[in-house]
Amino acid sequence: MLELKDITFQVEDNGADKEIIRGVSLVVPDGKLVVITGPNGGGKSTLARLIMGIERPTSGKIFFNGEDVTEKSVTERAKMGISFAFQQPVKFKGLKVLDLLRLASGKRLSVSDACQYLSAVGLCARDYIDRELNSSLSGGELKRIEIAEVLARASKMSIFDEPEAGIDLWSFNNLIRVFESMRKNIADSSIVIISHQERILNVADEIVVISGGKIDRQGAKEDILPTLLHSSAVVSSCAKGEEGV
Amino acid sequence: MKFDEIQLRLLEEVADLHGVPEGAYNIRSDSTAIGRRSTEHIVITPKTEVSGIDIHIAPNTVNESVHIPVVLTKSGLKEVVYNDFYVGEGADVLIVAGCGIDNCGNGDSQHDGVHRFFLEKGAKVRYVEKHYGSGTGAGKRILNPVTEAYLEEGAEMTMEMVQIKGVDDTVRTTVAKLKANAKLVVRERLMTHDNQKAVSTYDVILEGEGASADVVSRSVAKGDSFQKFDAKITGNAPCYGHTECDSIIMDNGKILAVPGLQANHVDASLLHEAAIGKIAGEQIIKLMTLGLTEQEAEEQIVSGFLR
Numbered sequence: 126m127l128e129l130k131d132i133t134f135q136v137e138d139n140g141a142d143k144e145i146i147r148g149v150s151l152v153v154p155d156g157k158l159v160v161i162t163g164p165n166g167g168g169k170s171t172l173a174r175l176i177m178g179i180e181r182p183t184s185g186k187i188f189f190n191g192e193d194v195t196e197k198s199v200t201e202r203a204k205m206g207i208s209f210a211f212q213q214p215v216k217f218k219g220l221k222v223l224d225l226l227r228l229a230s231g232k233r234l235s236v237s238d239a240c241q242y243l244s245a246v247g248l249c250a251r252d253y254i255d256r257e258l259n260s261s262l263s264g265g266e267l268k269r270i271e272i273a274e275v276l277a278r279a280s281k282m283s284i285f286d287e288p289e290a291g292i293d294l295w296s297f298n299n300l301i302r303v304f305e306s307m308r309k310n311i312a313d314s315s316i317v318i319i320s321h322q323e324r325i326l327n328v329a330d331e332i333v334v335i336s337g338g339k340i341d342r343q344g345a346k347e348d349i350l351p352t353l354l355h356s357s358a359v360v361s362s363c364a365k366g367e368e369g370v
Numbered sequence: 371m372k373f374d375e376i377q378l379r380l381l382e383e384v385a386d387l388h389g390v391p392e393g394a395y396n397i398r399s400d401s402t403a404i405g406r407r408s409t410e411h412i413v414i415t416p417k418t419e420v421s422g423i424d425i426h427i428a429p430n431t432v433n434e435s436v437h438i439p440v441v442l443t444k445s446g447l448k449e450v451v452y453n454d455f456y457v458g459e460g461a462d463v464l465i466v467a468g469c470g471i472d473n474c475g476n477g478d479s480q481h482d483g484v485h486r487f488f489l490e491k492g493a494k495v496r497y498v499e500k501h502y503g504s505g506t507g508a509g510k511r512i513l514n515p516v517t518e519a520y521l522e523e524g525a526e527m528t529m530e531m532v533q534i535k536g537v538d539d540t541v542r543t544t545v546a547k548l549k550a551n552a553k554l555v556v557r558e559r560l561m562t563h564d565n566q567k568a569v570s571t572y573d574v575i576l577e578g579e580g581a582s583a584d585v586v587s588r589s590v591a592k593g594d595s596f597q598k599f600d601a602k603i604t605g606n607a608p609c610y611g612h613t614e615c616d617s618i619i620m621d622n623g624k625i626l627a628v629p630g631l632q633a634n635h636v637d638a639s640l641l642h643e644a645a646i647g648k649i650a651g652e653q654i655i656k657l658m659t660l661g662l663t664e665q666e667a668e669e670q671i672v673s674g675f676l677r
Contacts, residue, residue: 203659218674228657
């Protein structure tokens, strides 16, 4: 279970303090898939990075399974069981897909085990396992490999920062299946997805709307989703699909 | 032939050897050949006027290898060795060289290996050279390899040159001349640390139509070390040349990359790329999200980069 208590986050902008997150309190219970949505620039991605420890809050506390992790490093939080899929996957010259999957799983995965994670995200594993994670891979491929790494970590809490950004329609359909499958096998773990996509919101148990650095509203998908449809905060999959094609 | 512990460790580092290799070999330890074997197609003979060996590889010799590792374990030893490889038409062989220096004393130990390769028409060589230094003495470990390659029509040479650790001072000089349709591929991996210095100079001349050269160096400079990568390709015919220097600097490391391209023919196509920079912060953070510490993340990134 993750708990944010009155989190604020300020950055300096042209000499003045700018508040990106303004007093957010939030609970993500075990066994739930929570989608955080809202307009661009509202602070969603910042919130995800605060949970992972990539950014540190200006004030407030973060608890993970009852333990205060506010001062803990990214590494410590990762070891405690928090995973993070980046919005823009990071490229590495020389490191291969298999290397990253092995690092993610924390063990010397066999090639066939590693391949299962790639197959789960719709990649033909043997074509990718030995590829370097460099610019020879497309944005969609990198994104799917990023998600495969989170699957390989099999952690208590998985955070996905705009998993749909930069991927094509075919990958998007696959992505939805990945999240549906994760949702089914969630057991005592939890998932947080930052997204604008209606079809991803549809997979959620709960939806949190962040706007202007604050929680605008939150609740069960059935209650929140109807209030979001046709608003600027949500992109329908159909429109996205046409772009993708 | 028996090896002591230091010899064995150095041989493993520079030539992946755990004992006497298959095929032809010449193993040199502290200026003496401690083992040599010729085969039916590969004949190794010692030079008479200078230190070194001649290696004659018969035409059409395929799937054979030559190992010529060198180890230095005595402090203060300095040597210059000349090895000449004559590779017959149509041969396709693997040549593994390499030098390991263990210096626990106060005198500088130095091995300057001059390797010349003469590849006849259509000959193919994969040349692997690893350099390694160890030992805690104040004496330096110095390696100044000179590699010359002369490629006849359609000959191909791939050089994998690796120097990852422990060599204090190195000046690498590589010279190549390529006739028509000959091909040279160089993959250099270099890491320097502490106060080490490494200079790597290439002078590749593409003389014949259809000749091509692809010289790529990946390097990491840590500590207070300094590296210079100076790669020049000259195109005298319709040809293709590419050099690339891709480097990571850490701590107070310094790297100088000097591009050099000279086109003497209107259809010579030459390209140089160079990029130097520190490890991207996002790469470290990404690996930390997988549970690695900052230091472990750096090690993974560097070892992957130099793979």
